[in-house]
Amino acid sequence: MSGSVIPTARRLLASRLFLTLCLAATTIAILLLGALLVSIAIEGLGSLSWRFLDSFASRKAAQAGIKAPLLGSVWVCAICALIAVPMGIGTAIYLEEFAKRSRIKRLIQLNVSNLSGVPSIVYGILALAAFVRFFGMGSGDEPWTLGNPESFWYLQCPLGPSVLAGGFTLALVILPIMIIASQEALRAVPQSLRQGALALGSTRWQVVRLVTLPAAMPTIMTGAILAMSRAIGEAAPLLVIGGFLLVFQTPTNLMSDFTVLPLQIFNWAGRPQEDFHKLAAAAIIVQLVVLVAFNSIAIVIRQKLQRPLQS
Amino acid sequence: MTQPTTPEQPLGASRVELPRGESETAARAPSSPQTAISMRGLSSWYGSNQVLHALDLEIAAKQVCAFIGPSGCGKSTLLRWINRMNDTIPGARAAGMLSLHGLDLLDPTLDVVDLRRRVGMVFQKPNPFPKSIFDNVAFGPRLHRIYSPTDLEELVEQSLRASALWGEVKDRLDSSALGLSGGQQQRLCIARAIAVGPEVLLMDEPCSALDPRSTASIEELIRELRATYTIVIVTHNMQQASRVSDATAFFYEGKLIETGATDLLFTNPTNRQTEDYVTGRFG
Amino acid sequence: MTSFAARSAGEIAQRGRPHSPLRRRWSEKTIRAILFLLTLLTVVTTVAIITVLATETYGFFTLAGHPEISLWGFFTGEEWSPLLGAEPMFGVLPLVCGTLLVTAIAGVFALPIGLLTAVYLSEYAAPRTRTILKAALEILAGVPTVVYGFFALTFITPYLLQPLSSGFGAYNAMSAGIAVGIMILPIVCSLSEDALRAVPQSLRDGAYALGSTKFDVSAKVVVPAGLSGVIAAFLLALTRAIGETMIVALAAGGLAQMTANPAAQVQTMTAYMVQIFLGDAPAAGIEYKSSYAVAFTLFLITFALTWTGAIVLKRYREEYE
Numbered sequence: 001m002s003g004s005v006i007p008t009a010r011r012l013l014a015s016r017l018f019l020t021l022c023l024a025a026t027t028i029a030i031l032l033l034g035a036l037l038v039s040i041a042i043e044g045l046g047s048l049s050w051r052f053l054d055s056f057a058s059r060k061a062a063q064a065g066i067k068a069p070l071l072g073s074v075w076v077c078a079i080c081a082l083i084a085v086p087m088g089i090g091t092a093i094y095l096e097e098f099a100k101r102s103r104i105k106r107l108i109q110l111n112v113s114n115l116s117g118v119p120s121i122v123y124g125i126l127a128l129a130a131f132v133r134f135f136g137m138g139s140g141d142e143p144w145t146l147g148n149p150e151s152f153w154y155l156q157c158p159l160g161p162s163v164l165a166g167g168f169t170l171a172l173v174i175l176p177i178m179i180i181a182s183q184e185a186l187r188a189v190p191q192s193l194r195q196g197a198l199a200l201g202s203t204r205w206q207v208v209r210l211v212t213l214p215a216a217m218p219t220i221m222t223g224a225i226l227a228m229s230r231a232i233g234e235a236a237p238l239l240v241i242g243g244f245l246l247v248f249q250t251p252t253n254l255m256s257d258f259t260v261l262p263l264q265i266f267n268w269a270g271r272p273q274e275d276f277h278k279l280a281a282a283a284i285i286v287q288l289v290v291l292v293a294f295n296s297i298a299i300v301i302r303q304k305l306q307r308p309l310q311s
Numbered sequence: 312m313t314q315p316t317t318p319e320q321p322l323g324a325s326r327v328e329l330p331r332g333e334s335e336t337a338a339r340a341p342s343s344p345q346t347a348i349s350m351r352g353l354s355s356w357y358g359s360n361q362v363l364h365a366l367d368l369e370i371a372a373k374q375v376c377a378f379i380g381p382s383g384c385g386k387s388t389l390l391r392w393i394n395r396m397n398d399t400i401p402g403a404r405a406a407g408m409l410s411l412h413g414l415d416l417l418d419p420t421l422d423v424v425d426l427r428r429r430v431g432m433v434f435q436k437p438n439p440f441p442k443s444i445f446d447n448v449a450f451g452p453r454l455h456r457i458y459s460p461t462d463l464e465e466l467v468e469q470s471l472r473a474s475a476l477w478g479e480v481k482d483r484l485d486s487s488a489l490g491l492s493g494g495q496q497q498r499l500c501i502a503r504a505i506a507v508g509p510e511v512l513l514m515d516e517p518c519s520a521l522d523p524r525s526t527a528s529i530e531e532l533i534r535e536l537r538a539t540y541t542i543v544i545v546t547h548n549m550q551q552a553s554r555v556s557d558a559t560a561f562f563y564e565g566k567l568i569e570t571g572a573t574d575l576l577f578t579n580p581t582n583r584q585t586e587d588y589v590t591g592r593f594g
Numbered sequence: 595m596t597s598f599a600a601r602s603a604g605e606i607a608q609r610g611r612p613h614s615p616l617r618r619r620w621s622e623k624t625i626r627a628i629l630f631l632l633t634l635l636t637v638v639t640t641v642a643i644i645t646v647l648a649t650e651t652y653g654f655f656t657l658a659g660h661p662e663i664s665l666w667g668f669f670t671g672e673e674w675s676p677l678l679g680a681e682p683m684f685g686v687l688p689l690v691c692g693t694l695l696v697t698a699i700a701g702v703f704a705l706p707i708g709l710l711t712a713v714y715l716s717e718y719a720a721p722r723t724r725t726i727l728k729a730a731l732e733i734l735a736g737v738p739t740v741v742y743g744f745f746a747l748t749f750i751t752p753y754l755l756q757p758l759s760s761g762f763g764a765y766n767a768m769s770a771g772i773a774v775g776i777m778i779l780p781i782v783c784s785l786s787e788d789a790l791r792a793v794p795q796s797l798r799d800g801a802y803a804l805g806s807t808k809f810d811v812s813a814k815v816v817v818p819a820g821l822s823g824v825i826a827a828f829l830l831a832l833t834r835a836i837g838e839t840m841i842v843a844l845a846a847g848g849l850a851q852m853t854a855n856p857a858a859q860v861q862t863m864t865a866y867m868v869q870i871f872l873g874d875a876p877a878a879g880i881e882y883k884s885s886y887a888v889a890f891t892l893f894l895i896t897f898a899l900t901w902t903g904a905i906v907l908k909r910y911r912e913e914y915e
Contacts, residue, residue: 014811025710117900119837233738236839456610472599508607529882
């Protein structure tokens with residue numbers, strides 16, 4: 001026998017050191033999260049008030065509030081969810097339940113994962129060209145309009161930097177995330193359930209509608225909420241389509257101007273005055289509260305609604 | 312994918328002399344009243360891999376026919392052609408003739424949804440849907456027809472009675488099917504198949520995931536259902552085949568080695584391979 | 595009794611009014627077509643992105659009256675000053691350099707910490723600890739990036755960096771890099787953890803049976819076995835870092851320069867785009883058009899990285915079971 005034995009004590013020491021290293025890394029991650037939350041709380045809690053939530057933007061820090069961006073976020077995210085969630089689920093259903101294994105399917109799949117890696121600001125550029133300007137068609141002329149500007153159903157084309165364009169933009173950003181999450185949820189439904197339904201004489205769509213989709217729904221909804229929490233926090237693509245607008249009214253229809261909470265935070269954070277930094281921190285607190293509420297819903301859905309699919 | 316060269320033509324190309332689109336009524340009055348399912352020269356492939364070799368077999372109506380043979384001998388594949396579940400497997404093809412009461416089962420234009428209404432299937436592992444017991448049984452009927460609420464309730468009850476489950480679940484039809492034991496789940500799956508009103512029941516090793524007591528109750532059920540349905544059961548278990556079946560077909564490496572009345576095949580096999588298998592010398 | 599019930603079940607089953615098979619087939623076809631069109635939209639999106647970026651970039655390079663702009667000059671030029679001075683310079687390298695500097699800092703910070711945390715979560719942590727830490731990571735993952743930008747500006751720079759060295763100004767690559775690192779940390783961590791947990795228990799058992807310590811098992815068996823997933827996680831995180839916009843727009847500064855000094859202020863590709871779209875550059879002007887050329891460059895870089903990730907996952911994935 002050749003080769004000397006590494007003393008056990010040394011190997012155990014290495015093991016101990018490695019664990020210490022892992023723990024240190026985890027601690028750094030936790031400390032950073034703590035520092036983030038504490039520093040923002042210290043800076044922002046003082047400015048948080050009902051008046052802050054219920055006031056419009058102002059040049060005077062003491063009078064400024066987040067009514068317009070808060071409601072703007074609600075509008076834009078609601079539109080985004082209405083578009084991206086059903087479309088994401090539909091695409092996932094096609095890819096998982098209908099498409100045959102083929103080169104085209106593989107290409108589409110690769111394309112979806114590529115789209116999920118495209119920076120959000122690039123989606124902003126696409127949205128600016130496609131939705132806001134409608135590829136330059138009708139530029140210079142009056143926009144094509146439908147309905148009375150006062151009414152809820154007022155529409156115009158090109159959309160301009162409106163809440164509808166904003167919702168479309170965010171939908172572009174989160175659609176790939178939504179598709180991938182839904183696909184994973186559908187893939188987790190046991191194949192035996194599909195076989196059982198098919199053997200009873202279901203069509204493909206009946207299998208999806210009656211068995212696969214209901215079984216996958218809790219997971220899909222968790223994914224949808226996580227995707228939406230990404231949408232709520234997006235600023236870059238909306239900045240591209242509208243710049244930062246000072247908005248002094250809440251949206252009344254789909255063509256209203258808007259701003260969103262992250263853009264307002266960006267605007268205040270970018271100013272040199274300390275007072276506006278306090279406002280930014282206060283707005284961040286509101287944003288994080290919304291976010292945690294969203295995540296809690298996701299956790300509740302995951303834990304309560306997720307029944308076992310197989311015994 | 313490269314197309315393999317095959318001696319026979321692919322699915323739907325080679326036909327026996329059978330008028331295309333023959334109506335169901337004509338098909339229900341076959342020339343030999345005893346035969347439900349018959350095949351001539353049936354071969355099948357997964358991709359380029361041939362799994363069935365020119366099978367000739369007749370399965371009698373209202374009897375239990377058992378397919379036995381070692382793993383990978385093609386018995387499950389054959390079963391899954393009878394209700395065309397193989398359509399869901401990419402690259403699965405068949406050639407030759409396979410018919411149910413004269414209905415050409417390999418016709419590519421065949422309405423498989425309607426076929427699966429006539430041919431029920433029970434799987435290896437119980438696969439109840441994550442729904443209530445009632446909704447599980449009512450699932451199939453609701454797919455195909457519109458029933459009055461009373462008819463549907465009666466149908467669910469009779470189906471559960473037929474699968475000998477009614478007494479155990481009649482007070483909790485609205486609770487989840489996943490709360491049932493393995494054996495109960497499998498009987499629920501049989502009830503679910505029966506509720507559609509099929510002529511044939513295919514069973515793919517229906518007891519392999521069950522304990523001995525549940526197995527016994529399923530076997531008894533199979534013997535009783537024989538009066539109403541043509542039953543084809545795939546099994547690994549020789550004793551089971553001898554207990555429940557009227558006829559047995561022994562497969563080996565995709566070929567049909569021997570077929571005949573069960574008691575004859577088990578006591579006096581004509582083929583050496585069959586004898587070795589049923590006496591447990593290999594398999 | 596059973597067979598009677600079976601017969602009567604069969605009879606009752608015939609009572610209902612059958613659905614029309616024709617309608618069933620048509621609705622099946624319609625739904626399939628609709629879902630296919632939805633799926634096609636993802637392809638349309640990609641085509642639209644490339645078309646918009648390509649046409650606008652072409653417009654930039656062929657803009658009348660600007661002979662100084664050339665494809666070669668754009669990709670090799672070491673000066674980017676579209677808004678300053680009498681003679682604007684369009685060499686994209688300083689922007690690419692700024693992006694890479696910030697991404698490198700983020701990677702050096704987040705990749706080791708993320709991987710070690712993943713190892714801890716997957717191999718060491720008790721289930722309860724794991725649940726709590728995963729929840730914390732999920733919160734971290736959901737924090738809007740503009741919040742990290744604010745954190746960099748108001749905490750990392752003044753309280754962490756400036757006490758260390760007086761070389762750090764209000765805007766610097768380091769604080770932006772660290773903030774981007776915090777942002778990608780949850781991505782690195784949770785995706786790596788998924789990859790490590792996918793390694794079958796039998797491999798661990800086998801290593802323990804040979805007399806391995808926990809360190810041996812984690813570092814020499816589990817991590818190598820899950821390496822393709824870990825690398826894919828790294829690439830995805832770096833892609834996000836390169837495309838990150840709001841953090842760098844707030845904290846990295848606005849001066850495009852070729853430097854490797856983390857204390858210096860840099861401008862990234864995304865930050866430049868923000869500057870243009872936020873500002874009042876005229877839509878037909880050369881500065882405005884230049885942002886599309888920058889966007890195209892950014893798109894190509896992230897596209898290449900995502901492809902690499904997909905290839906790594908596909909080619910080097912170990913199949914167990």
